[in-house]
Amino acid sequence: MAESIHSLAALKRHIATLDRAPAVEASPRFTCGPAAMDAALGGGLAQGRVHEIFASVEEEGAAAGLALLWMRQAGRDAPLLWLRNATAVRVAGAPYGPGLAAFGLDPQRLLIGMMADDAMLLRAAVDALRCPALGALLIDLRGRAPLLDLTASRRLALAAETSGVTALLLRIGGDPVPSAAETRWRVAAAPSAPLPGQAPGQSAFDVTLLRRRAGPDGMAWRLYWDSNRGEFGDAADERHDDDDIRDAPLSGAAFSLPGAGPSAGRAA
Amino acid sequence: MRLASVDADGLAIGLLPAMTLADARAREPDLRVFDAQPHADQDWLERLCDGCGRYTPNAALDGPDGLMLDISGCDHLWGGEEALARDAADRLERYGMRVRHAIAASPEAAHALARFPVPPAPDDAATIRRLPVEALRLEDESAVALRRAGLRTIGDLAARPAATLAARFGAEAVDALHALLGLGHRPLAPRRARPAIRIDRRFAEPIGSTAYALKRLEEMAAEAGEQLAERGQGGRRFEATFFRSDGLAFPLRVETGLPVRDAPSILRLMRERIDALSDPIDPGFGFDMLRLTVPLAEPMAATQLALEGGEARKGESVAALVDRLSIRAGRGRIQRLVPRDSHIPEQAQLALPAVEVRAPADWGPVGEPGDPPLRPIHLFDPPQSIDVIAGVPDGPPHRFRWRRALHDVVRFEGPERIAPEWWRAKDGAIEGESIGKTRDYYRVEDARGRRYWLFRHGLYGAETPDPGWYLHGLFA
Known part of the structure; x- marks a missing residue:
């Protein structure tokens, strides 16, 4: 009897080590939004994980913009790879260097892969995720993408965890299916804080956290991206606006804020 | 001038x-x-020098206007020294060159005899002695001083003791004199194009298995790597050919973004290439020969592969990843954006194969600091036609229909007028159709916050009675 208790304890210890190995290990995180959002997520999004971003077809620009921003944040100074397929160019246009540079993403860092089909895209994605020198990877899969099943998603997640390369899975026009992703988001464009004369201002996004592996989900935030400073701002933050006005004296006049502040979005 | x-x-x-x-x-x-055009002259002379490889393997450039051929042991193939010289001169004259040539026992003597005509003499030594002192290629003052001293020819100088000459004109004068007289010897620096590395393996028995052939190929790649390391180079392009015993040959080409000479990485690329083939390599009755060539090589510094007991590197570099993906998916599929100096939006960038782009590019900002992005992150080429309702024909858009969805414009900024490249029009005259029309660009935001880049094509009234509207890009 004593012998069996002994072996049982050994077995329990063994199981405990098996359990602990992948989950407890804390991965570094990157800033993915204003301070409040990062705090709610425990310091930002985890690096070396897969994060899914869903958007409808109409939200093409906003979804690609946010995915590129998160890729920029995750990748530090290392090269970034954006894998797309032939349909993406036809539907969404080609990445435009001058625009990316103005947006705050240096086109020099960006490699673009135009893959013939989804199968080749996923294969290239796994290979790219195994290369630790890469900063981050953006996988742009459109529509239903039946090849991206749980197995494929787990393969991506494993490769990302081993190498520490963050993978962002942009699913425009796709529906959530079970996956091994760390977080799942839905993104849409939000009205920008207008410049004088009703001109569109800095990019704004509405993001909703649909699912999160470890922690509560269902929160929503509104993000304002300040392309000049290269950081996420908050349109309601007075200090931020003052600085902007000081930087650009011409835009100092009547700076009206949008009706829907971040608090309105957070209720969801 | x-x-x-x-x-x-x-x-x-x-x-x-x-x-x-x-x-x-x-x-x-x-x-x-x-x-x-000294550079063009030099290039031309180098080409002529390479062409002289037909006469001798040792052909060298001689100053900005001469070629020096070492024809020792080569002349009998052409029927004697004179026949060879005649043939070379004829060949060059056919290109419109004016040629003077001389044959002598030393390069310096040949150089001097070709440039300073002397009256004929009974033998070569006597001819050299009749050369003027300028043939020594000393500085102008030295030549003048020699003439002042009454020394006009090489023969006069040779009769003097070398010590006094060295005391007055320096050791180089004595060296030059000895070289001219054939007493000293200065080596020639022949121009030789390095042949591309080529390694062949022939097999007594044809190889029936591709895996075994690849193993042999890896050995050959290692050998090529050693040769490249000796030259201080790395290969940018590798070509392997599998010769089948029934006469068919399968070529495999791989290209890399950075020079490599590491056999395993070359083989990894070859395997990628084989996987990407639409029909696999079929050994048939077996391969009886393998060939590996390196048609393109670039300088590459020696690298330390691994320290004692250390690891060579932690993982694959991004350059290696790019090479691998480019080979599997196709050369042009992994791209990098490069700026192009044009104000026409769709011509302001090029998407080049990433294996070709090496130098980092500089993307200048558009607009003032403090502006939101004035250019979209996605650009449609060609622009997408849209239906627009505007207050006046040359006013901003109020509402537009794109892909069957209606968008109400809530905020806009514009127009930003981008004129066509009028300086490309014929004779400076603007011909509307040939160079395109003026575009008025608007940054607009619809009621739900989506931001678009629209333009009106053509100036209302001046260029067209009914300007069309297009959607050119998407902002984030």
Whole structure:
């Protein structure tokens, strides 16, 4: 009897080590939004994980913009790879260097892969995720993408965890299916804080956290991206606006804020 | 401006190199002058020198205007020294060159004899002794001083003791004299194009398995790597050919973004290439020969592969990843954006294969600091036609329909007018259709916050009665 208790304890210890190995290990995180959002997520999004971003077809620009921003944040100074397929160019246009540079993403860092089909895209994605020198990877899969099943998603997640390369899975026009992703988001464009004369201002996004592996989900935030400073701002933050006005004296006049502040979005 | 060189007709009427152009024009108003192109001359001379490989393996450049061929042991193939020289001169004259040649026992003597005509003498040694002192290629003052001293020819100098000559004109004068007389020996530096690396493996028995052939190929790649390391180079392109015993040959080509000479990585690329083939390599009755060539190599510094007990590197580099993906998916599929100096939006960038782009590019900002992005992150090429309702024909858009969805414009900024490249029009006259029309760009935001880049094509009234509207890009 004593012998069996002994072996049982050994077995329990063994199981405990098996359990602990992948989950407890804390991965570094990157800033993915204003301070409040990062705090709610425990310091930002985890690096070396897969994060899914869903958007409808109409939200093409906003979804690609946010995915590129998160890729920029995750990748530090290392090269970034954006894998797309032939349909993406036809539907969404080609990445435009001058625009990316103005947006705050240096086109020099960006490699673009135009893959013939989804199968080749996923294969290239796994290979790219195994290369630790890469900063981050953006996988742009459109529509239903039946090849991206749980197995494929787990393969991506494993490769990302081993190498520490963050993978962002942009699913425009796709529906959530079970996956091994760390977080799942839905993104849409939000009205920008207008410049004088009703001109569109800095990019704004509405993001909703649909699912999160470890922690509560269902929160929503509104993000304002300040392309000049290269950081996420908050349109309601007075200090931020003052600085902007000081930087650009011409835009100092009547700076009206949008009706829907971040608090309105957070209720969801 | 001065004359750099003068042809025979010019010399005949008294023109000389280093004369000012004004003086030369004064003597001959119909003078035809061309810009001196020393680099092009040098390139041409190098080509001629490579062409002289037909006469001797040791052909060298001799100053800016000469070629030196070491024809020891080569002349009998052409029926004697004179016949060889005649053939070379004829061949060069066919290109419009004026050729003077001389054959002598030492390079310096040949150089001097070709440039300083001397009266014929009974033998070579006597001919050299009749050369003027300028043939020593000393500084101008030294030559003048020698003449002042009454020493006019090489023979005069050779009769003097070398010590006094060295005391007055330096050791190089004595060296030059000895070289001319054939007493010293200065080696020739022949131009030799390095042949591309080529490694062949022939097999007594044809190999029936591709895996085994690849193993042999890896050995060959290692050998090529050693040869590249000796040259201080790395290969940018590798070509392997599998020769089948029934006469078929399968070529495999791989290209890399950075020079490599590491056999496993070359083989990894080859395997990728084989996987990407639409029909696999079929050994059939077996391969009886393998060939590996390196058609393109670039300088590559020696690298330390691994320290004792250390690891060579932690993982694959991004360059290796790019090579691998480019080979599997196709060369042009992994791209990098490169700026292009044009204000026409769709021409302001190029998407080039990433294996080709090496130098980092500089993306200048558009607009003032503090502006939101004024250019979209996605660009449609060609732009997408949309239906627009605008207050006035040349006013901003109020509402537009794109992909069957209606968008109400809530905020806009514009127009930003981008004119076509009028300087490309014929004779400076604007021809509306040939160079395109003026575009008025608007940044707009619809009621739900989506931001678009629209433009009106053509100036209302001036260029077109009914300007069309297009959606050109998406903002984030």
